[in-house]
Amino acid sequence: MDNNQIKEIVKKTFVEYLTANNCRITPERIAVLDSVYSEPKHFDMDSLYESMNKGNFKVSRATLYNTMQLLLECNLVIKHQFGFKLSIYEIAYNNDFHHHLVCTNCNSVGEYKNPEIKNLIQSKKIRFFTPSRYSLSIFGICNKCAKTIKQKQKQQLKNKKANEK
Numbered sequence: 001m002d003n004n005q006i007k008e009i010v011k012k013t014f015v016e017y018l019t020a021n022n023c024r025i026t027p028e029r030i031a032v033l034d035s036v037y038s039e040p041k042h043f044d045m046d047s048l049y050e051s052m053n054k055g056n057f058k059v060s061r062a063t064l065y066n067t068m069q070l071l072l073e074c075n076l077v078i079k080h081q082f083g084f085k086l087s088i089y090e091i092a093y094n095n096d097f098h099h100h101l102v103c104t105n106c107n108s109v110g111e112y113k114n115p116e117i118k119n120l121i122q123s124k125k126i127r128f129f130t131p132s133r134y135s136l137s138i139f140g141i142c143n144k145c146a147k148t149i150k151q152k153q154k155q156q157l158k159n160k161k162a163n164e165k
Contacts, residue, residue, distance in 0.1 A: 001094060006093060010076050010093050014074060033071065035057075036048065036089070037093075041090070043088070043090070044086050044087065075092055076093055077090070078092045082109060082137060098112060099113070099137070100136070101137075102138065104141065105142070105149070
């Protein structure tokens with residue numbers, strides 16, 4: 001399924017949700033949906049706001065936050081809290097199961113797909129509970145930050161040895 005087909009399906013779903021809940025179908029709301037589904041990666045509200053206002057369609061922060069709430073309610077967007085103050089979002093429709101790699105240094109979020117973990121979790125029966133989705137986050141240091149930290153440590157050691165002379 002290509003991205004245009006996905007956008008048409010989620011637009012139809014969103015319009016049906018808005019209609020069923022007596023919400024107005026506005027060009028701004030449709031533009032937010034389109035922007036969200038044009039971003040295949042994780043995003044925060046500030047980056048979405050900036051990308052929309054750099055483009056052809058400008059929206060207010062209030063419209064953006066209100067529309068995002070509607071997208072969450074109709075299950076077209078997933079919201080994550082990875083421990084830092086920022087909420088991170090990603091598309092929900094046609095989004096394969098994946099796990100998150102969260103750098104505790106720079107707060108970057110990556111995706112990790114592992115069919116073995118997916119199959120293990122999905123094969124488990126949980127008494128008195130039927131899961132609809134799950135989230136697994138792995139926290140650590142990304143390669144870029146690890147390299148920077150190692151370089152800083154080498155420089156500090158070099159400076160310490162120079163000061164001892």
